[in-house]
Each structure stands twice: as structure tokens, then as C-alpha cells.
Amino acid sequence: MDQSAPSAAAAPVAPAATHTRIDPGLTNPKAVAAATVSVLLWASAFVAIRSAAPHYGPGALALGRLAVGSVALLTSWALRREGLPPRAAWPGIALSGVLWFGLYMITINWGEQKVDAGTAAMVVNVGPMLVALFGGWLLREGFPRRLMAGMAVSFAGAVVVGLAQSGGKGSPLLGVLLCLGAALLYAAGVVTQKPALRHATPLQATAFGCLIGMVLCLPFSGQLATQLGHAPLSATLDLVYLGLFPTALAFSTWAYALARTTAGRMGATTYAVPALVVLMSWAILGEVPAVLSLLGGCLCLGGVALSRRR
Template sequence: MMPSPSRPAFLAAGAALVTVVLWASAFVSIRSAGEVYSPGALALGRLLAGSVALGALCLIRREGWPPRAAWPGIVVSGVLWFGVYMVVLNWGEQQVDAGTAALVVNIGPILIALLGARLLGDPMPPRLLAGMAVSFAGAVTVGLSMSGGGSSSALGVLLCLLAAVAYAGGVVAQKPALARAGALQVTTFGCLVGAVLCLPFAGQLVSEAADAPLPATLNMVYLGLFPTALAFTTWAYALARTTAGRMGATTYAVPALVVLMSWLALGEVPGPLTLAGGALCLAGVAVSRSRGRAARVVAASPRPEPARERSGGSAGSA
């Protein structure tokens, strides 16, 4: 009986790994593009690049439109996560130091677990809660150690808090949609909804792109193709096969990976406190992802099966 459930569990874990690695790489790219592009223009450019890539893939795979029952979750997650979250987070990180941003934004996974338990009936086992507590402490430690004595503003704190709430709401709204449509469909149309929401920033994007250096624009395109188009699809694939709270806890690996990538790509050697915080993040993720029994890992996997039949199998190879 073990071979059949082990494959989807392995694929879901691999998809989650791809997601956190690409989301971590986004911080390095945002550092470059964010110096040239304003928050709204950067979000719109990123979403347009992602929408083009995802739309082309949907056409190649002949995905078609999602079922009507999936649209409420797609629209809500598109507005909150692809639209509001990206703009507000870009803006908030210009107003606060990294320590404050880490503290406020990283309440997102905690909110996901609470909302998932309340609205989706997701379980909250002690290991998940313990792992999230350890990872949250690690994320705050990493942020404080890399803050460099920056300043914070009340507006910046409020924006980061709004970003965390939008992130949590988007994830919880996306989960039911994945029971009715494939991961590629949910991601593509959610990205399109976010792009439409950001269209008021089109004028800024055009004017800023005309004067932007090529590396900044390439970083914006990279953000759309990989941390958005690819990583959000692999996220949706993995989310369809586990609980929202457990997937939210997985993103606590991002700060540790950002430390490592900054070290390798930018030559920013982390200090002992930063390394300790990164280790705490990874330890907390390991605790929160463990369930003790292999059967429990696949407990949520049957839910996406109907979606494969309705969506032409997109959930199986996102």
C-alpha cells in the first residue's frame, strides 16, 4: 500500500521545495528592481510577465476555463494575494527596516493556520504549532540581525501587517478552489486577476521602464517568470495535497534561504545571530512538516482527484 501514496507525497514535497527556493530568490531580485521601480509598477510588471507565461502554458496544454465553482476562490486569492499583497509589501518594505518587516509579515503563516482551522476545518496538531513558534522566532532573529539599524514608520508597520493579512486570506481562499480546478488554472487566472487590479499603475510602469537600466527590468521579468509563474503554480500543486497551515509553515524556510543566497550571490557574510536565526527557521519547518505517520501525510491528497478529471489533468504535472 505504500508505493501509491508515496509518489504524490514526494511530488508535493518537491513542489513545496521549488516554491520556497524561488520565493527566497525573489528577495535578491527585488533589491535591484525595487531601487528603480515604484511598488505598484513593480507589482504590475511582475504580474504581466507571469500572466503571459502562464497564459501561454495554458494555451499549449489546452486548459480552458476553470469550473464556475472555482471562481470565487480564484478571484479572492487573485485580489488579496496577487494584487494587494504584492503592492503593499513592496511599499511597506520601503518604509520599515528588515527586522520590523520580518516581525510583522511573518505573522502570515500563523494567520493562515488560524484561518484554515476556522474556515476550512484544518487540524492544528501540536507539532505544527510548535514548529511555527520556533520558525517565527528564527524569522524575527534573522530580520533583526540584518536590519542594520534602520528606522521604522507607523505607516510601514501598518502596510506590512496588511500584507500579512492579504497573504493569509489569499491562501485560505485558494485552497477550496484547488479542489475544483487544477493548480495551473488557479494560478493563471489568479495572476490575471491581480494584474487587472494593478492596471492603474500602468502609466508609472511605462514611464519608469523607459528610464530603467536593463538589469532592473530583467529582474522584474525574472520575478514574473519564476517566483510568480512557476513558484505560485508549484505552491498551488502542493497546497492541494496538504493543509493550508502546514504549507504556510513551510514558507518559514524562506528567510534561511535568503541568508544563504545573499551570502553566495552578493557576498554578504552572515553573522552568528543570522545563522542561528536561519537554523531556527529550518528546524521549525522540519518540526511542523513531520506527522509521524506516512498515512497522515497523504490524508488531504484525495481532495484534488476530482479536479484532475475536470481540468484535463493539470493538477498532476503543474
């Protein structure tokens, strides 16, 4: 997808907007592969956030993650010489940058200080239902029956995972409310980014959205500087990992796939995240999943499969 180098006298210009064919069924192999990468990396983000949370505040962790992601994304953007996004793309880029890259990341970091990674993943995954509802309403994508049925099955699975992870005890109310707020911000970010992708490339939308989110988090720069000096190396490596992979790479592959299907269909694919978080937190954080967690994970994956059928 690299752009050919312009002549010495020509300045880089934004690529012309492409009329990407929308695939409501998400059957394009490249789009499926891109969505899969995003889901896997975002699942790992819940574990990395949980690991870094004792050493970095919510805002400081968000700023560090976004700073690393911005450097990686803007370096790629400069090397590809894609130019600035068209004017028509900026409202969606700005809104998704504030809501999804900025506020969502602060909120989910805060939420994971109160609840475990599996419970956070379950609660945040009401977001895809909100994406489908917002997309059907605001973007006029409609409400396909299989999508709604798959979402219902996957949501039931996510609830089972969350109940198993909480051990039958109520999660702290503030943590649950923060994760619900993160779900709302995630859904709003997806729906506002979708129109921008009609005019901007996935890299443009992701790079400048990430940069806007970073600017929003700059008030936490003093806290980040202090905590960088005291945090163990493992926590700082978690921060760098979050910036390079769940942010720079995963948001780029997500934008690529989102440009090629509907917001509702893409949102439904993330219902696989809670099951993956359970397995990852088991392996990395030593949280042993219960039988109910495995059952809920199977329901999550089954709902994703159902939602993708024509």
C-alpha cells in the first residue's frame, strides 16, 4: 500500500479517497485477518493494563501508551508520505481521538484498578452491542437478525465469564461503572471513526486520532515523569507494549477492517475478547479460570461465529 515517492518539486499530498467496497458479512480474508489481529492484541491489553496498574496512574499510563503509539504511527505515516487527511475526515478523527483514544483509555485504566481483567473485559464488552445499535441508528446500517442474535448469545457468554471471574461476589461498584463508561466511550469512538474512513486512509485516521488522544492526556505528563522514575522495568515494558501493539498496530488493523465492513459487524467480533482475556490472565497473571469461564468463552466465540453468517 506504499505510495510511490513524489518528485523533488512536489509536496506530499493526501491520497485520494478510495471507494472501498463495504462487505456486510466480513468475508474479505484480509479484513478478517486484520480484525483477528485487533481482537488478539486488545485482549492482551487488558492483561498488560492490569499488570502495570499498580505502578502507573490511569492518566499517566494512558499518556505513555499514546505517546509510544503516536511515535510509531506518525513515523509510519511519514515514511508512507500519505499527507494530511482531507478536511471532511477531521470531525470523525477528532471525535474518535478524544472519545476512544483519550477518554476511553483513561477510563479503562482506572476501571482495571478496581476490578480484575476478566470482569473488566466482560463489562466493556457491552460496547459492541452499543456499536451495533448506534451504527444501525446513526449510520443507517440496519439491524440484521443474525447480528442481533449473535450479539445476544455472545453477551450471555460475556456475563457468564464475568460472573465466574468475580467468584460470585459483587465487583466494586465504581470499577463496574468505570468499565461501563469505557464501553460507552468505545462504542462512540467506533461510530464516529467510521465516517472519517470514507475520506481518510486507515493509517491517517489512526495516527491523528492517537495524536489527539495524547494531547488530551498531556495534563498527566508530570505524573508520568515521576512514575517512570519509580516503576519497575516490567511495568514500563507493559506501557511500551501497550503503545506499540494494542495501540499502534491493533488500532490500524481495526481501521483497515472497519473501512471494509459495517460498524455493527466489526463491534461483534470483539465479543471474543473476554474468552481470550481469561486464557491470557490464566497464563500470565496466574488467575485460574473456572469451568463457568470456559463455558462463557465458548458462548462468546459461538456468538461471533453466528453474527458473521449471512
